[in-house]
Amino acid sequence: MDINKLGEDGFISFLQSRFNAHLPKNVLAGIGDDCAVIKQSETRAELITSDLLIENEHFTIGQISPEELGHKALSINLSDIAGMGGTPKIALISLGIPKTTDTDWLKRFFSGVQKPAKKYQVHLLGGDLSKSEIIVINVTIIGKAHPKNIRYRNGAIPGDIICTTGPLGNAGAGLKILQEEISLSEKIRFPLIKSQIQPDPHLKIGNSLAKHPEVHAMMDLSDGLAADLSRLITASKVGAIIHVENLPLSLELQEAAKICRWDPHELAISSGEDYCLLLTIERDAFSALQKQCPFPLFAIGEIIKDPKSLTYLDHGKEISPPKGFDHFLNEDMR
Amino acid sequence: MDINKLGEDGFISFLQSRFNAHLPKNVLAGIGDDCAVIKQSETRAELITSDLLIENEHFTIGQISPEELGHKALSINLSDIAGMGGTPKIALISLGIPKTTDTDWLKRFFSGVQKPAKKYQVHLLGGDLSKSEIIVINVTIIGKAHPKNIRYRNGAIPGDIICTTGPLGNAGAGLKILQEEISLSEKIRFPLIKSQIQPDPHLKIGNSLAKHPEVHAMMDLSDGLAADLSRLITASKVGAIIHVENLPLSLELQEAAKICRWDPHELAISSGEDYCLLLTIERDAFSALQKQCPFPLFAIGEIIKDPKSLTYLDHGKEISPPKGFDHFLNEDMR
Numbered sequence: 001m002d003i004n005k006l007g008e009d010g011f012i013s014f015l016q017s018r019f020n021a022h023l024p025k026n027v028l029a030g031i032g033d034d035c036a037v038i039k040q041s042e043t044r045a046e047l048i049t050s051d052l053l054i055e056n057e058h059f060t061i062g063q064i065s066p067e068e069l070g071h072k073a074l075s076i077n078l079s080d081i082a083g084m085g086g087t088p089k090i091a092l093i094s095l096g097i098p099k100t101t102d103t104d105w106l107k108r109f110f111s112g113v114q115k116p117a118k119k120y121q122v123h124l125l126g127g128d129l130s131k132s133e134i135i136v137i138n139v140t141i142i143g144k145a146h147p148k149n150i151r152y153r154n155g156a157i158p159g160d161i162i163c164t165t166g167p168l169g170n171a172g173a174g175l176k177i178l179q180e181e182i183s184l185s186e187k188i189r190f191p192l193i194k195s196q197i198q199p200d201p202h203l204k205i206g207n208s209l210a211k212h213p214e215v216h217a218m219m220d221l222s223d224g225l226a227a228d229l230s231r232l233i234t235a236s237k238v239g240a241i242i243h244v245e246n247l248p249l250s251l252e253l254q255e256a257a258k259i260c261r262w263d264p265h266e267l268a269i270s271s272g273e274d275y276c277l278l279l280t281i282e283r284d285a286f287s288a289l290q291k292q293c294p295f296p297l298f299a300i301g302e303i304i305k306d307p308k309s310l311t312y313l314d315h316g317k318e319i320s321p322p323k324g325f326d327h328f329l330n331e332d333m334r
Numbered sequence: 335m336d337i338n339k340l341g342e343d344g345f346i347s348f349l350q351s352r353f354n355a356h357l358p359k360n361v362l363a364g365i366g367d368d369c370a371v372i373k374q375s376e377t378r379a380e381l382i383t384s385d386l387l388i389e390n391e392h393f394t395i396g397q398i399s400p401e402e403l404g405h406k407a408l409s410i411n412l413s414d415i416a417g418m419g420g421t422p423k424i425a426l427i428s429l430g431i432p433k434t435t436d437t438d439w440l441k442r443f444f445s446g447v448q449k450p451a452k453k454y455q456v457h458l459l460g461g462d463l464s465k466s467e468i469i470v471i472n473v474t475i476i477g478k479a480h481p482k483n484i485r486y487r488n489g490a491i492p493g494d495i496i497c498t499t500g501p502l503g504n505a506g507a508g509l510k511i512l513q514e515e516i517s518l519s520e521k522i523r524f525p526l527i528k529s530q531i532q533p534d535p536h537l538k539i540g541n542s543l544a545k546h547p548e549v550h551a552m553m554d555l556s557d558g559l560a561a562d563l564s565r566l567i568t569a570s571k572v573g574a575i576i577h578v579e580n581l582p583l584s585l586e587l588q589e590a591a592k593i594c595r596w597d598p599h600e601l602a603i604s605s606g607e608d609y610c611l612l613l614t615i616e617r618d619a620f621s622a623l624q625k626q627c628p629f630p631l632f633a634i635g636e637i638i639k640d641p642k643s644l645t646y647l648d649h650g651k652e653i654s655p656p657k658g659f660d661h662f663l664n665e666d667m668r
Contacts, residue, residue: 002433002434002435002436002437003431003433003434003435003436003437003440004433004434006437008463011437011440011463012463014437014440014441015444015458018444018448019444019448019457019458019459023457023459024457027457027459029459030457030458030459030460031458031459031460031461032460033460035460036424036426036459036460038424038459040374048424048426048459048460048474048476049426049460050384050426050427050428050460050461050462050472050474051428051462052428052429052430052462052464052466052470052472054430054464054465054466054467054470056467057430057464057465057466057467058464090370090372090382092370092382092383092384092474093384094384094385094386094472095386096386096388096391096470097337099336099337099338100336100337100338101336101337102336102337103336103337103340103345103348106337106345106348107348110349110352110353114352114353123353123357123358123361123364124349124353124364124365125353125357125361125363125364125365125370125372125382126364126365126366126367126369126370126382126383126384127365127384128384128385128386128472129342129345129346130386130388130391130392131388131391132386132388132391132468132470133388133390133467133468134466134467134468136386136388136430136466136470138384138386138428138462138472138474140382140384140426140472140474142382142476
């Protein structure tokens with residue numbers, strides 16, 4: 001069977017069955033969550049995540065500057081640490097580049113890496129430089145957290161309110177604008193493209209949310225709501241209902257969608273790379289937590305008992321489920 | 335300036351100057367050694383390493399089976415842990431593969447990963463799967479060691495004996511046999527190709543050596559003696575003399591070299607991927623340590639004061655220095 005029939009999630013399941021069977025007791029999470037988690041003491045756990053960015057798959061030279069690429073490569077990996085409530089500490093970057101790459105390109109790439117590294121006090125401690133036909137970037141981040149203040153994607157409970165910490169679809173709209181070279185007023189264009197090119201990981205938000213016991217499950221939104229929520233409910237063995245009319249849409253996305261005749265809800269559900277957080281909160285605690293938090297919490301649906309059932313309602317009327325991004329299954333998404 | 339003029343080492347120096355300046359006190363090694371090292375307590379340090387393997391640069395489909403590729407990908411990263419005396423604990427593998435990849439290929443690849451993982455009790459806890467035009471593999475390993483039992487490449491002292499823990503040039507000869515499709519008797523061919531395709535990291539040897547205070551500097555031999563020794567003496571601010579007649583050559587390499595008219599010493603000095611260890615030992619302690627060790631220690635030269643001076647003597651007569659492998663500087667080596 002080709003991998004494009006099995007898909008990314010199918011393959012992760014295969015790896016889980018092969019490698020998660022006999023893990024040591026101090027491994028709190030292995031393959032399948034945003035980060036692997038190792039308990040080091042009663043008060044300290046280590047979070048580890050590693051992700052590839054590949055030219056022509058995750059980015060296109062000409063659509064992103066070297067600084068922006070370096071910035072994004074680090075930021076989207078920091079987002080995995082944010083998704084579990086951790087604090088990033090260390091980064092390693094492996095880079096494959098064509099032999100004709102100008103050293104100025106490399107210096108600009110690492111200047112871009114340095115910005116979020118400084119902002120979030122992450123130290124670049126190593127990596128690898130190799131020749132490659134296409135640009136390949138792998139970032140590994142090690143972070144820490146109190147074992148009690150880590151949230152996994154398998155913690156959702158029926159009745160929980162499903163929330164996001166930011167608007168959805170902006171990064172996907174930004175990508176469409178870049179790829180289709182759509183001209184829009186700078187006021188609309190700029191924030192959407194910025195969402196695509198310079199995501200800011202929700203580290204402080206994740207850190208703060210994970211301290212509340214009422215937050216049951218959490219992960220970052222990298223592959224789009226449809227794909228990521230599907231992973232969350234599968235891991236938690238629950239189902240979900242999404243109220244499409246409650247999806248948080250930025251004014252810029254709404255404006256762009258009007259002009260370009262896009263369905264903004266489809267973008268909010270199916271497009272990836274928003275890098276805000278997806279979480280579930282105990283129903284009775286939601287309002288108080290929302291008032292208390294100094295950042296937005298958008299309620300978009302609720303967790304139900306029925307395992308793997310994922311329903312989208314538009315003002316109460318069921319709509320057909322859009323697909324999320326899978327690197328192998330959904331060729332058309334990027 | 336193109337990266338092929340600056341070279342890998344030149345670029346690592348640039349990164350060191352940019353990122354190693356303000357490291358926290360608990361960082362015992364940042365960019366530039368086999369692993370980054372973080373001290374966690376008086377008795378425990380963490381070692382972290384991350385390396386890329388890229389199709390057509392590090393391996394060629396058709397010359398290596400999926401199992402062998404998985405085996406090699408993990409092993410060569412374990413070798414970085416061996417080079418500092420550590421014990422590996424955790425692995426993360428990021429994989430970029432063409433969308434037409436058969437899942438059977440992936441299963442075989444991970445079967446290959448599992449062999450050294452089981453042998454050295456390393457747990458695969460995560461990673462990433464992505465689409466790519468060419469196969470791209472990034473392995474991150476996290477290991478541990480007592481802070482006192484870690485050896486760095488900057489510890490060499492004038493007078494030290496330079497040693498290796500295995501024969502040199504076998505993997506390079508194996509690569510030549512594969513690339514040039516040379517037919518040789520199986521007795522000669524098999525061990526040389528095995529060295530190239532299935533390296534076994536010197537983890538127990540590195541672990542054992544690093545417990546001896548007389549071992550001053552250590553690293554793994556991945557890019558060939560010339561390149562790696564040059565890195566060791568640069569880091570240690572010393573020089574070295576190599577006695578070419580003392581380079582350990584396997585009988586198979588000597589036989590193959592005779593038949594194919596290769597210079598076996600050139601292979602031993604310039605070709606990479608032997609994945610044994612390169613170390614320096616206090617002169618007075620060398621003989622006793624060599625007798626005591628249950629594995630071979632080959633003395634190949636000595637450390638001298640003169641910084642960066644690297645001299646190759648053949649029975650006392652200076653020979654011109656061969657080049658080591660640099661991914662960008664020496665196009666012809668692989």
